[in-house]
Amino acid sequence: xxxxxxxxxxxxxxxxxxxxxxxxxxxxxxxxxxxxxxxxxxxxxxxxxxxxxxxxxxxxxxxxxxxxxxxxxxxxxxxxxxxxxxxxxxxxxxxxxxxxxxxxxxxxxxxxxxxxxxxxxxxxxxxxxxxxxxxxxxxxxxxxxxxxxxxxxxxxxxxxxxxxxxxxxxxxxxxxxxxxxxxxxxxxxxxxxxxxxxxxxxxxxxxxx
Amino acid sequence: xxxxxxxxxxxxxxxxxxxxxxxxxxxxxxxxxxxxxxxxxxxxxxxxxxxxxxxxxxxxxxxxxxxxxxxxxxxxxxxxxxxxxxxxxxxxxxxxxxxxxxxxxxxxxxxxxxxxxxxxxxxxxxxxxxxxxxxxxxxxxxxxxxxxxxxxxxxxxxxxxxxxxxxxxxxxxxxxxxxxxxxxxxxxxxxxxxxxxxxxxxxxxxxxxxxxxxxxxxxxxxxxxxxxxxxxxxxxxxxxxxxxxxxxxxxxxxxxxxxxxxxxxxxxxxxxxxxxxxxxxxxxxxxxxxxxxxxxxxxxxxxxxxxxxxxxxxxxxxxxxxxxxxxxxxxxxxxxxxxxxxxxxxxxxxxxxxxxxxxxxxxxxxxxxxxxxxxxxxxxxxxxxxxxxxxxxxxxxxxxxxxxxxxxxxxxxxxxxxxxxxxxxxxxxxxxxxxxxxxxxxxxxxxxxxxxxxxxxxxxxxxxxxxxxxxxxxxxxxxxxxxxxxxxxxxxxxxxxxxxxxxxxxxxxxxxxxxxxxxxxxxxxxxxxxxxxxxxxxxxxxxxxxxxxxxxxxxxxxxxxxxxxxxxxxxxxxxxxxxxxxxxxxxxxxxxxxxxxxxxxxxxxxxxxxxxxxxxxxxxxxxxxxxxxxxxxxxxxxxxxxxxxxxxxxxxxxxxxxxxxxxxxxxxxxxxxxxxxxxxxxxxxxxxxxxxxxxxxxxxxx
Numbered sequence: 001x002x003x004x005x006x007x008x009x010x011x012x013x014x015x016x017x018x019x020x021x022x023x024x025x026x027x028x029x030x031x032x033x034x035x036x037x038x039x040x041x042x043x044x045x046x047x048x049x050x051x052x053x054x055x056x057x058x059x060x061x062x063x064x065x066x067x068x069x070x071x072x073x074x075x076x077x078x079x080x081x082x083x084x085x086x087x088x089x090x091x092x093x094x095x096x097x098x099x100x101x102x103x104x105x106x107x108x109x110x111x112x113x114x115x116x117x118x119x120x121x122x123x124x125x126x127x128x129x130x131x132x133x134x135x136x137x138x139x140x141x142x143x144x145x146x147x148x149x150x151x152x153x154x155x156x157x158x159x160x161x162x163x164x165x166x167x168x169x170x171x172x173x174x175x176x177x178x179x180x181x182x183x184x185x186x187x188x189x190x191x192x193x194x195x196x197x198x199x200x201x202x203x204x205x206x207x208x209x
Numbered sequence: 210x211x212x213x214x215x216x217x218x219x220x221x222x223x224x225x226x227x228x229x230x231x232x233x234x235x236x237x238x239x240x241x242x243x244x245x246x247x248x249x250x251x252x253x254x255x256x257x258x259x260x261x262x263x264x265x266x267x268x269x270x271x272x273x274x275x276x277x278x279x280x281x282x283x284x285x286x287x288x289x290x291x292x293x294x295x296x297x298x299x300x301x302x303x304x305x306x307x308x309x310x311x312x313x314x315x316x317x318x319x320x321x322x323x324x325x326x327x328x329x330x331x332x333x334x335x336x337x338x339x340x341x342x343x344x345x346x347x348x349x350x351x352x353x354x355x356x357x358x359x360x361x362x363x364x365x366x367x368x369x370x371x372x373x374x375x376x377x378x379x380x381x382x383x384x385x386x387x388x389x390x391x392x393x394x395x396x397x398x399x400x401x402x403x404x405x406x407x408x409x410x411x412x413x414x415x416x417x418x419x420x421x422x423x424x425x426x427x428x429x430x431x432x433x434x435x436x437x438x439x440x441x442x443x444x445x446x447x448x449x450x451x452x453x454x455x456x457x458x459x460x461x462x463x464x465x466x467x468x469x470x471x472x473x474x475x476x477x478x479x480x481x482x483x484x485x486x487x488x489x490x491x492x493x494x495x496x497x498x499x500x501x502x503x504x505x506x507x508x509x510x511x512x513x514x515x516x517x518x519x520x521x522x523x524x525x526x527x528x529x530x531x532x533x534x535x536x537x538x539x540x541x542x543x544x545x546x547x548x549x550x551x552x553x554x555x556x557x558x559x560x561x562x563x564x565x566x567x568x569x570x571x572x573x574x575x576x577x578x579x580x581x582x583x584x585x586x587x588x589x590x591x592x593x594x595x596x597x598x599x600x601x602x603x604x605x606x607x608x609x610x611x612x613x614x615x616x617x618x619x620x621x622x623x624x625x626x627x628x629x630x631x632x633x634x635x636x637x638x639x640x641x642x643x644x645x646x647x648x649x650x651x652x653x654x655x656x657x658x659x660x661x662x663x664x665x666x667x668x669x670x671x672x673x674x675x676x677x678x679x680x681x682x683x684x685x686x687x688x689x690x691x692x693x694x695x696x697x698x699x700x701x702x703x704x705x706x707x708x709x710x711x712x713x714x715x716x717x718x719x720x721x722x723x724x725x726x727x728x729x730x731x732x733x734x735x736x737x738x739x740x741x742x743x744x745x746x747x748x749x750x751x752x753x754x755x756x757x758x759x760x761x762x763x764x765x766x767x768x769x770x771x772x773x774x775x776x777x778x779x780x781x782x783x784x785x786x787x788x789x790x791x792x793x794x795x796x797x798x799x800x801x802x803x804x805x806x807x808x809x810x811x812x813x814x815x816x817x818x819x820x821x822x823x824x825x826x827x828x829x830x831x832x833x834x835x836x837x838x839x840x841x842x843x844x845x846x847x848x849x850x851x852x853x854x855x856x857x858x859x860x861x862x863x864x865x866x867x868x869x870x871x872x873x874x875x876x877x878x879x880x881x882x883x884x885x886x887x888x889x890x891x892x893x894x895x896x897x898x899x900x901x902x903x904x905x906x907x908x909x910x911x
Contacts, residue, residue, distance in 0.1 A: 024439065025362050025435060025439045025440075026363075028435055028438065028439060029362060029363060029431055029432075029435040032431045032434055032435060032465060033431055035465060035466070036427055036430075036431065036465045036466070036468075036469055037469075039465075039466055039469040039470070040469045040472065040473055043469065043470055043473045043503060043506075044473065047477070047488070047499055047503075050496065050499060051494065051496065051499075055494055056494040056496070057494060058487075058492075058493045058494035060493075060494075134480075134484065134485075134486050134487075135484070135485045135486065135487070136487075136493070137487060137493050137494040138487040138488060138490075138493060138494030138495045138496060139494055140487075141480065141481075141486040141487045141488050141494075141495070142488070144486070145477060145480060145486070145488070163851055163854070166855075167854070167855060170855065171855065171857075174857070176857055180854075
């Protein structure tokens with residue numbers, strides 16, 4: 001039997017009772033928040049694009065001097081894969097496979113998120129060593145305004161996963177924990193989407209010029 | 210570590226020289242005395258407020274009923290209080306500037322530095338801490354009532370939004386006592402506000418004021434939009450919503466999409482100032498035009514964010530005080546939406562003179578002129594609503610009349626300014642100052658003040674004094690006219706805006722006229738305080754406990770005044786547009802429901818207040834480079850915020866019996882009361898029960 005979809009994205013389904021009903025408002029609200037957040041990223045992208053030119057670079061390092069595509073590709077794969085594992089976590093939640101399976105998938109996602117952050121930090125350290133610091137040029141300011149902002153979001157996502165792991169243990173799968181997991185899922189997939197933009201616009205377009 | 214280093218570590222760049230009292234001793238001049246006086250007023254005001262609260266033993270009720278409340282009505286009232294306090298400061302600053310310019314031929318009494326600070330704080334305060342909290346306040350109070358909802362979708366987030374807005378206002382107030390606020394205008398264009406030209410704490414105050422209150426406003430927008438989409442009572446289709454709710458939806462959309470550019474611009478400026486980034490600097494590839502674009506990408510939608518709810522208020526008051534349904538409901542909705550969408554397509558008209566190609570200017574000029582079309586539709590709709598209506602010239606209608614005449618003039622000068630060739634002539638002159646005050650005062654301020662008068666009896670159970678209300682409205686209408694019409698003339702004569710002094714004696718007569726107008730506006734604000742005092746004193750005489758003093762048309766009038774905390778004893782079943790008018794015409798109104806149920810309301814929480822205090826400390830720490838305090842306050846807020854999510858507070862339950870008793874008591878009072886006709890509306894007889902008049906005109910809009 002098909003049930004009405006209460007909100008965009010994966011619905012918990014009526015067998016979750018109160019959590020499913022409550023999700024309609026809170027998940028919708030979170031979508032609206034993500035739209036607002038997307039505007040922030042959009043503007044950072046726009047700033048980056050207006051500054052990715054010789055004038056903005058002011059004689060400092062450009063994309064070819066600063067970026068390492070191999071490492072960035074590894075980051076991309078890690079983050080995309082973490083989205084898949086979070087998807088499994090959400091499915092475990094929806095089909096009530098028990099907190100254990102859910103937590104395993106969350107821990108895997110967290111690990112992938114941390115690997116992503118580790119690789120990104122290594123790249124950043126590399127760029128700093130090459131003198132590609134934000135203080136060098138407007139172009140690099142725009143880069144350091146955009147990419148670490150995404151990294152900061154991923155870091156908050158990791159903290160959020162930790163908090164949710166703690167809440168699953170202490171509070172159990174009560175409705176509010178379930179709707180929080182749904183929102184965390186949206187957040188995580190959203191960061192994936194933004195990263196695809198960063199990979200394409202910052203790295204691929206930067207290196208192809 | 211030496212003593213000096215320890216001091217720097219502890220207090221950053223906050224030192225004794227940050228206090229504005231000292232320069233008044235070192236360099237006694239009128240300008241310094243005004244700054245020191247303002248600082249003293251803040252300190253004395255704070256002490257007197259604390260003393261009064263303690264004297265009346267009001268800390269406990271203040272904490273329990275207000276500061277920790279998640280009730281949208283109380284949050285709305287707190288927004289209004291904040292707005293009125295800040296309005297007093299903003300208007301006084303405006304008056305000081307008008308006085309300075311009136312005596313500004315070859316000098317005046319203010320230093321250029323002080324004058325710049327005044328127009329910066331005046332603009333920042335009036336937009337962010339008067340107009341926005343007035344809107345947030347009225348919307349918070351009225352929106353759930355009009356939708357048939359018990360609260361906002363996210364009551365706790367609502368409280369946090371209030372906290373963040375208050376943080377911004379508090380930082381502007383603190384800047385009077387510690388160092389100075391920015392002097393780079395409310396738009397804070399770099400590179401002037403960059404570190405190279407402006408190393409002091411001023412622009413940092415601006416940045417953190419804007420960032421915190423901007424985040425609060427974005428959250429407010431999310432809350433309004435979700436409430437409108439998800440909390441409507443059964444039967445309240447989108448096209449049955451009062452037009453005010455539609456305008457709130459448009460405003461919420463603008464809040465969600467237009468506030469991020471401001472936050473981004475301010476944070477980029479912060480990166481430039483704190484970490485030596487080069488987003489907007491003159492050297493190393495920075496581009497200040499990016500700031501200008503980002504700022505106005507926010508700034509232009511912002512002015513529609515402000516005026517659209519005012520349109521909504523007029524749509525309610527004009528229909529109610531004409532005793533007719535609103536003319537052209539559907540066109541009103543589409544016109545409002547069109548304005549909201551177009552508002553995102555015109556930002557470039559704020560800098561036609563900054564060197565983009567003529568074709569780009571023309572595109573944005575045409576888009577700006579196009580906004581006049583839906584706005585015109587609305588003005589005609591309001592006038593058609595009044596046509597053959599049962600018009601009562603009460604306070605909101607006096608404001609509406611002033612609005613019709615003056616706002617149309619402001620709109621027309623806007624169309625003039627939308628033409629790039631004209632802008633090249635009058636750019637950066639007082640003509641522009643006259644134009645935007647001409648849309649914001651008759652549009653936003655008149656709309657919100659009429660809303661204040663219109664909904665005050667709903668919120669407090671007694672009407673505002675009508676005579677004083679009329680005086681205030683006239684003070685504002687004539688005060689505005691005398692203050693700003695001369696500025697149009699001065700603009701055409703070529704007087705630049707933001708100039709502390711001038712050398713051409715030809716400007717002087719008009720400056721005196723403007724000063725007279727400013728005196729009228731100050732009298733208007735003073736009268737608002739008197740009106741409040743008089744109304745509170747005579748509240749027994751002005752009481753309207755039955756809740757419908759104006760023969761209202763929408764759901765917020767269908768309950769006692771003030772409303773119970775849960776708003777509706779039972780969630781209403783909406784049958785028509787202007788449902789309460791329909792209910793009164795068809796006899797559905799004031800009926801007892803078959804059954805009452807327990808009502809769950811969210812528990813009190815102190816998180817909003819905690820975030821407010823935390824971000825004020827964080828803001829001060831950032832402004833003065835006190836890094837340990839920055840980290841500490843940030844970490845504390847995160848810990849408290851996350852910690853709070855680990856326990857779900859139990860909701861408060863209102864038992865069905867209690868709800869039923871209160872509702873039945875109110876219904877009995879309604880049955881016992883004599884309904885009054887519209888001629889007695891402003892009379893003592895008005896207890897809040899309206900006699901249906903002209904039922905054929907009371908039918909709902911379809």
